[in-house]
Amino acid sequence: LSRWAGRGAKVRCSSWACRWQAGRAGTSPTEARPPGPGRRLRYHGARAVQRWSASLTDREGSWQGCQPTAGRRGQILPAGPSRALSVPQVSPEQVILSHSPLQLFSQFHQRCMLVAGQGPVEENAHNLGFKHVVTIEALRKAYPLLDMVDLRTVTLPSPFSAFHWVILFGEPVRWETSLQLIADVLLSNGNPGAELQEVPYPHLPILACNMDLLWMAEAKMPRFGHGTFLLCLESIYKKVTGRELKYEALIGKPSPVTYRYAQYLIQQQAEKQGWKAPIRRLYAVGDNPMSDIYGANLYNNYLKSAQQNQVQAGLKRSPQAASSQSCESILVCTGVYRHNGTVAKQTEETVFHGHRDFCFDPSLLQASHIVQDVDDAVQLAFKKENWS
Structure with missing residues (x-):
């Protein structure tokens, strides 16, 4: 991934990602019907599904294979968003959470993992394939002296050995406790009860999911996201050790790993429904320019770069083996982004809210299209694809 992400991001390459070849591309006839295999819509934000579900079903009410992405909600189970959407046609397999690509890290599933976040993080980790999981709560109970925020903790026997990896699913409830204990594990090489010279x-390797600095909830102003928590952890580690905190992989928007995984699942769903034509175009709909749009445009650059590399190498493109050709970004005005009708500032002056390991490319913040809401985004895609 580091080879093709260079224009817009620095992404550390994990072995599975470098070998992974998923998705197909080619040509398919334009037909006046709901979304088919030639072009697919990917939505960033679970609430959006309720607005457009009726447009993506046939006369019998059968789901036509759209791929919703439940953005930053990495603290819930995949079945949660599909139930909350009140759209019975949406299955858990059609919902991508920020941590979903971690199930492909099978070479690490047998290691002892410290997992941080809120909600059912232990269950999430097990569902992803990780066999030996320890939560922050379990760690603080085993080593109560590490958590000076709450001295009421009762000491419990430690049921785990040294940690091998750290997984950061999302922002925790008590930041100070998680920051302290994660730092203890990193500084002790996975043995928080030991004192190293x-x-x-x-x-220790770190897998971090969901890099959003801010996110929009019911409050009038954006809330701190997991990206803010990562910023705190990075700052503490740098101040204490004088060295940079490193990540084995960053998962979730705008990481190309997530978009590649989404494309892979889209292709799987198309094949399950008997669609043989290759997927040529992807449409990514989101409300956050710094994550949704940046990530979609970054992935579009990758798709273009992959095509150019094939041409330069003199390889014959196979419709069955090639990837999609483009990923268009559609920005909606119902979340973090608000279009107030005034002249926008120059992108060069924009404060970059992306993660430290992603280089700032102002051009990647420019959406292919800007519409009012997700319903308009669906209609735009219908129009571009000549769907009635």
């Missing part, structure tokens, strides 16, 4: 470096 030197700080180990490189530190």
Whole structure:
């Protein structure tokens, strides 16, 4: 991934991602019917599904294979969004959470993992394939002296050995406790009860999901997201050790890994429904320019780069083996982004809310299209694809 993400991001390459070849591309006839295999819609935000579900069913009410993405909600189970949407046609397999691609990290599933976040993080980790999981809560009970925020903790026997990896699913409930205990694990090389003479470096590998600095809830102003928590952890580690905190992989928007995984699932769903034609175009709908739009445009650059590399290498494109050709970004005005009708500032002056490991490319913040809401986004895609 690091090879093709260079224009807009620095992404560390994991072995599974470098070998992974998913998705297909080619040509397919334009037909006046609901979404078919030639072009697919991907939605960032579970609430959006309720607005457009009726447009994506046939006369019998059968689901036509759209791929919704439940953006930043990495603290819930995949079945949760599909139930909350009140759209019975949406199955858990059609919902991508920020941590969903971690199930492909099978080479790490047998390691002892410290997992941080809120909600059913232990169940999420097990569902992803990780066998040995320890939560922050379990760690603080096993080592109560580590958490000076709450001295009421009762000591319990430690049921786990040294940690091998750290998984950060999302922002925790008590940031100070999680920051302290994660730092303890990193500084002790996975043995929080030990006292080392030197700080180990490189530190234990970290997998981080969901990099949104801010997100929009019911409040009038955006809330701190997991990206803000990561910023705190990075700052603390740098201040204490003088070295940079490193990530084995960053998962979730705008990471190309997530978009690649979404394309892979889209292709799987198309094949299950008997659609043989390759997928040529992807449409990504979101409300956050810094994550949804940035990520979609970054992935579009990857698709274009992959095509150019094939041409330069003199390889014959196979409709069955090639990837999609484009990913158009559609920005809606119902979330973080608000279109007030005034002249926008120059993108060069925009404060970059993306993660530290993603280089700022102002051009990637420019959406292919801007519409009022997700219903308008669906209609726009219908129009571009000549669907009635």
